[in-house]
Amino acid sequence: MVYVIIGLFAVLGALLRDVIGQWTTLWWEGSFPVATFSINILGCFFLGWFSGHLKKLERIPPTIKTGVSTGFIGSFTTFSTFSVETAHLFTNGHVLLAMIYLLLSYVGGFLCVFLGTKFGDWMMRNRRRVVK
Numbered sequence: 001m002v003y004v005i006i007g008l009f010a011v012l013g014a015l016l017r018d019v020i021g022q023w024t025t026l027w028w029e030g031s032f033p034v035a036t037f038s039i040n041i042l043g044c045f046f047l048g049w050f051s052g053h054l055k056k057l058e059r060i061p062p063t064i065k066t067g068v069s070t071g072f073i074g075s076f077t078t079f080s081t082f083s084v085e086t087a088h089l090f091t092n093g094h095v096l097l098a099m100i101y102l103l104l105s106y107v108g109g110f111l112c113v114f115l116g117t118k119f120g121d122w123m124m125r126n127r128r129r130v131v132k
Helices: 002-027 034-052 062-076 079-091 095-131
Strands: none
Touching: 002 034, 002 062, 034 062, 034 079, 034 095, 079 095
């Protein structure tokens, strides 16, 4: 059953990634891969938040937690596309842009996971205060 749950969440994550990618092409024509960057940064924040908040809630079944983290976020974010786009920037002479993309992605991703985790922890602390 867990594989079905992961698969269903994966479909949702992939669809959302495609929607954001399509929407981005409507307003962005530059060389910088804004769609993948935005998706990966959002995914990092969401996974950090999820790990800091929802994953700690006992009332959510473990299969749903796995579906969200592995299925949804795993299919929403994309390291392979990030890697291909970075290589494409390098091979097309956009070395500085590729370096900026690498730096922003790694540092931004780490920062968003950190902030998302802290936000989730903050939500858990405040949830406990409200429940008491």
